[in-house]
Amino acid sequence: MYIYLKTLGCRLNEAELETWAQAFQKAGHQITREVKQAHVVIINSCAVTADASRKSRQLIRRVHRDNPSAKLVISGCYVSLNEDEAAQLLGVDLVISNKNKDQLVEQTLTALNLETMPAMSTEPGETSLFSRGRQRAFIKVQDGCRYRCTFCIVTVARGEEISRPVETIISEINSLHQQGVNEFILTGVHLGGYGSDIESNLTDLIKEILEKTKIPRLRLGSLEPWELPEGFFNLFENPRLMPHLHLPLQSGSDSVLRRMARRCKTEEFSAMVKQARQQVKHFNVTTDIIVGFPGETEQEWQDSFNFIKQTGFGHIHIFTYSSREGTKAATLPSQLTNEVKKQRSKQLHELAESMKQQFSKENLNQQFAVLWEGHKQDIEDNQHLVFGYTPNYLRVACKVSNANSIENKIINSELLSIADGHVNCAFKE
16 A cells, blocks of 8 residues: 655654555555645645645645545644545545554554555665655654744644653654764754653653764754743754754744744844853854734844844844734734835845845855755756755755765765855865
8 A cells, every 4th residue: 555645844744744654554554745646635834824724724635636536634733623525625535633642653554444554665774764865853842832933833733742751752762763864853843842741851761862872963853942941952962963053933022022032032042042142163053034913023133133134143043923813913913014024024134135045145155964865956067056955054065976975974075165055065075
C-alpha cells in the first residue's frame, strides 16, 4: 500500500509526519512522493493564521481532486479547531484530532481496513526520511503549551503540555543516525517547557542527547525567550550544538507585548541576545514579528521598528496580524486597516533583508562545516550548484561537477560572496 504524506505549517508538523512515515513502513506499507500513486493520503493541517486554515482547506480539496480514489485522512490544528467542517470536506474519509495524533497510524490502518499488508515494502536501512529526500530529522519532544498569548490559536488546538520521555527521544535519534541522518532539530509547541510534566527540562535533555548519541549536529526549534535558564548558552561550548536560535520576539514595543500577553520585555530580550553573541562566535538569532497587532499606534510601531533595527537579526519571519476567532486579540479594540498593516509589513521586509545581508557579510571569509543537501541547480560547463547550511544556519551554495555528489556530507567550506538568496563558498581541505 502506498502512503502519501503532506504537511502545512510548523516544524512540529514535519516531525509528526516523519514519525507517521516510519510507523507506516514498519507496518509494511511504502511511502511515496507522488500523490497520484497513493492509496492513502495523510494531511497534517495548520491553523496558525486564517490564511493557513484557508490553505489547509485548499490542500485537502486539491489532493482529493488529484487522486479521488485515495483514502484521505486529515489531522492537525485546522482539523482540531474545525472538526465538523473538516469532516464535511469532499473526499475526507477519516478525521483525527491533535489529541489522538499519537494513534494516527493505528487508527488509520484499523478504520480504513489496511492492516492486511504483511510484506515489507522497503529495503533494509531505507527510511521514510530519505524516501522523502531529507538529510535532517525533526524530532518532536513535546506537545501543547501552558501559556495563552492573546493572538495564538495553536495553544487551543494543541492542548496541555505533554513531554516525551528522554529515553524514547534518544532511541529515535540513534535509530535515525544509524540510518544516515546527520542533523536533528528538537521541536515542540512550547519547546522551552519540555519536561515540566516529567521532572526534567530542556537543558538536561540537550545534555543527555549530546552524551548518549554521536550525532554531529543538533539544533533547537523555535524557543520562547523567557524560559532560557541561567547558563543556557554554556551548552553551545559543545560544537555539536548548532549556534543558532529562533527566539520569537513578536513586537519591539513593550506596550504591545503586554497586550499580546508575552512574558519577555525588550530589555530582557536585548540582554539575552547580547549574551549569546558575546559567548558564542558568529551566533545567529532569528525571530518572528507580528505587524499590525490591534491598537498598534504609530509610536508603538516606530518603537518596535527601532528596537528590531538596533537588535539585528539574521532572518525575520514577518506575519501580518489577522484576527482569529477564539483568541483574546480578536476582541481587542482598534483593529488596524489592511492598508496600514501592508505599509508596515513592507517597511519591515526591507529592514529584514538589509539585516540578513549584513549578517551574511559578517560571516564572509570564515570557514564553517557545511551539511550539504540534495537540492541542486544546474549551471553551465557541466556543473551544478549544491546547497547546504552552516552551523549558524546560513544557506550556502558551491559549484560541483555533475560527476560528483556530496549529498548528506559535512565538508569544511569558506564563505566567499553574497548571492541571490544564499552565500557562495568553496570547499577547504
